[in-house]
Amino acid sequence: MASTNKFKQMAKLCGLGFGVFSAICIYKEDTQFYKKFIMPAVHLLDPEQAHRFSVMINKYRLLPKSKYSDPQSLKVQAFGRIFSNPVGIAAGYDKNAEAILGLKDMGFGFVEIGSVTPLPQEGNEKPRVFRLKNDKAVINRYGFNSDGHEKVLQRIYELRESNFDGIIGINLGKNKTSxxxxxxxxxxIIRFGPVADYIVINISSPNTPGLRNMQGKKELHDLLVPVVEAVRKVPNRPALLLKLAPDLSYEERKDVAEVISKKECRVDGLIVSNTTISRPDTLNCKEEAKQTGGLSGKPLKELSTEMVADMYKLTKGMPIIGVGGISSGQDAYEKIKAGATVVQIYTALVYEGPTLVSEIKKELVSLLAKDGYKTIGEAVGKSSSS
Structure with a gap:
């Protein structure tokens, strides 16, 4: 009995010690601790459970606020707003506007909500999210699972009434059977326009049947005419952005650029890009790669950066949010030099943890200084124009 009690006491002391150690590492924003302990533990949950757990952590602001203070060199002007830094969270993470405050605490320069559909819908059947661990990638086929306009709008109104001054983008989707x-x-646009800094027309998710067809030349024109007209009527008009698929051919990209150059279809910017339905031969996780859905993460990096450069040239410098495969400051910098004004991350957080945001920003500052740039804006499009 005595030895059993000693063992229990030892176990409690070890548990307490590890708890204290963990708290200190989290407070210090120890990147290696997250990589070696926290993220592997989170990955014991299935991917969708882990996603919900992460959202709840940020909803209740359980992580300490990032201690990194954004320097002037990271400040960016875009879409009629001033961003404290160019790193945002992509749509798909906080689908229902639950975690905005926690994400701002993490150090994001802006938060994009959604996709939000008019009526609530469950999305596709589970399982619908899959990790490709050896590829630092994810495949999802969520299918616009959403709480709907009413609930999401109420949350954002409450946030705005509390004097929240962060930049919020609202990513809009359509109901599956609309x-x-x-x-x-x-x-x-009518509902969210008054509370959004920018609105995104998402016609590039691969998980809603027929949605990507709206990127066709005629279909896109027919969509944008009433959409642009609606945005122009919103008081304190938000910026209007179009989110594109990386799987468009060069000719299709040219068609998009031609359509949005017309006055009646003119948007304020692009998001490049959504997930890809392609499966590169270089993928290591062959079985997981057979899953239907959009692929995100590291394997998407080159494809999305190439598309950023194409759309920057084709639109003669239209502001772009670059997203796809960013897991370091160098990755973000490549997209900025290709033509992105600001960038977004998501999948890399699944593998690296929340300290990634500050790590990217720190590296960006160093890269700017190395190249002799005083601001992010000076670097935008430099590789595309050379």
């Missing part, structure tokens, strides 16, 4: 997809986007 008889009027264009009407769904117009409704979203």
């Amino acid at each position: 008889p009027n997809p264009i009407g769904d986007y117009v409704k979203g």
Whole structure:
């Protein structure tokens, strides 16, 4: 009995010691601790459970606020707003506007919500999210699971009424069985326009049947005419952005650029890009790669950066949010030099943890100084124009 009690006491002391050690590492924003202990533990949950757990952590602001203070060199002006830094969280993480405050605490310069659909919908059947660990990638086929306009709008109104001054983008989707997809986007603009800094028309998710067809030349024109008209009527008009798929051919990219150059279809910027339905031969996780859905993470990096450069040139410098495969400051910098004004991350957080945000920003500052740039804006499009 005595030895058993000693063992229990020893176990309690070890547990307490590790708890204290963990708290200190989290407080110090120890990147290696997250990589070696926290993220592997989180990965014991299935991917969707882990996603929900992460959202709840940020909803209740359980992590300490990032101690990194954004320097002047990271300040960016885009879409009529001043961003304290160019690193945002991509749509798909905080689908229902639950975690905005926690994400701002983490150090993000802006938060994009959604995709939000007019009516609540469950999305596709589970399982619908898959990790490709050896590829630092994820495949998802969520299918616009959303709490709907009413609930999401109420959360954002409450946040704005509390004097939250962070930059919020609202990513709009259509309901799966909607008889009027264009009407769904117009409704979203009318509802969210007054509380959003920018609105995103998402017609590039691969997980809603027929959605990507709206990127076709005629279909895109027919969509954008009423959408642009609706945005122009919103008081304190938010910026209007279009989110594109990386799987568009060069000719299709040219068609998009031609359509959005027309006055009646003119958007304020692009998001490049969404997930890809392609499966590179270089993927290590062959079985997981057979899953249907959009691939994100490291394997998407080159494809999305190439598309950023294409769209920057084709639109003669239209502001772009670059997203896809960013897991370091160098990755972010490549997208900025290709033509992105600001960038977004998501999948890399699944593998690296929350300290990644500060790590990217620190590296960006060093890279700017190394190249002799005083601000992010000076680096935008430099590799595309050379």
